[in-house]
Amino acid sequence: MSRLKDKVAIVTGAASGIGRATALLFGREGARVVATDIASSGETVMQEIRAAGGLATFIVHDVTDESTWLKVMTRTLDTYGRLDVLVNNAGIAISRTVVEMTLAEWREQLAVNLDSVFLGTKHAVRAMRQGGRGGSIVNVSSVSGMVGSPSTSAYSASKGGVRMLSKAVAVECAPDGIRVNTVFPGGVRTPIWENADWWDGFVRQVGSEEEAWKKLEAAAPLGRMGQPDEIAEAILYLASDASRYVTGSELVIDGGYTAR
Numbered sequence: 212m213s214r215l216k217d218k219v220a221i222v223t224g225a226a227s228g229i230g231r232a233t234a235l236l237f238g239r240e241g242a243r244v245v246a247t248d249i250a251s252s253g254e255t256v257m258q259e260i261r262a263a264g265g266l267a268t269f270i271v272h273d274v275t276d277e278s279t280w281l282k283v284m285t286r287t288l289d290t291y292g293r294l295d296v297l298v299n300n301a302g303i304a305i306s307r308t309v310v311e312m313t314l315a316e317w318r319e320q321l322a323v324n325l326d327s328v329f330l331g332t333k334h335a336v337r338a339m340r341q342g343g344r345g346g347s348i349v350n351v352s353s354v355s356g357m358v359g360s361p362s363t364s365a366y367s368a369s370k371g372g373v374r375m376l377s378k379a380v381a382v383e384c385a386p387d388g389i390r391v392n393t394v395f396p397g398g399v400r401t402p403i404w405e406n407a408d409w410w411d412g413f414v415r416q417v418g419s420e421e422e423a424w425k426k427l428e429a430a431a432p433l434g435r436m437g438q439p440d441e442i443a444e445a446i447l448y449l450a451s452d453a454s455r456y457v458t459g460s461e462l463v464i465d466g467g468y469t470a471r
């Protein structure tokens with residue numbers, strides 16, 4: 212398979228879940244992958260891509276920090292000579308009622324999920340303009356950026372922000388041939404759930420981890436959660452030339468969650 216043959220792609224949050232699945236799929240599809248994450252365990256993604264014969268680099272990267280974005284861009288251009296694709300995927304989910312949410316938590320949520328997308332987009336657009344070949348930016352929002360639910364005010368605000376940031380930049384950068392699209396996953400079985408501070412209490416309440424997952428699976432009309440690979444396939448489509456006439460779009464992959 213070579214749907215990204217010779218393209219150079221940065222994937223953030225690549226140590227786990229959707230980002231990891233995306234980096235591995237991109238590697239299989241012929242991309243030169245710059246995988247980044249705040250967690251150094253992301254190194255194993257690079258090793259897996261290389262073991263399968265692909266080209267990959269891993270960089271420890273805090274997506275809220277502009278100076279490390281500059282380092283990621285410089286290293287990408289120095290190593291591979293160009294940038295074709297950026298996937299802004301890294302994210303966290305802080306769950307609080309609006310009354311319990313502190314200003315510090317609100318700011319942290321927006322910094323990791325929204326400031327990061329602004330910073331990555333800004334520096335990727337610069338690099339892509341210099342390259343003169345256009346490019347594709349894929350931003351990972353969430354169904355929480357489309358519909359509301361309790362205890363997600365900051366998360367939803369961050370993901371709704373990603374949605375409109377993407378559309379505005381899509382229009383602004385269309386003359387450069389730089390496309391900007393957003394994916395909206397529904398519930399996907401990744402560590403983001405188990406890392407939530409309500410998870411242990413939820414497991415105790417329903418009796419077991421498997422019961423907890425079953426409750427989450429029931430939320431989508433298709434009767435299960437998504438798998439990271441299923442989101443990665445959608446990201447691949449938007450990253451590749453197969454979507455060359457697609458910009459400013461919203462690709463929902465949620466098992467029907469928002470169709471009701």
Ligand SMILES: NC(=O)c1ccc[n+]([C@@H]2O[C@H](COP(=O)([O-])OP(=O)(O)OC[C@H]3O[C@@H](n4cnc5c(N)ncnc54)[C@H](O)[C@@H]3O)[C@@H](O)[C@H]2O)c1
Binds near residue numbers: 226304
């Ligand atoms: N899993 C879901 O149900 C779901 C649904 C909708 C949207 N999403 C979104 O998908 C994206 C990926 O989530 P996931 O489910 O794979 O979660 P995950 O927890 O498995 O992976 C997220 C990754 O982001 C990294 N990260 C966190 N803060 C960072 C920072 N400051 N700098 C760099 N990296 C950082 C983490 O180390 C982790 O490797 C997130 O933006 C999330 O909001 C997930």
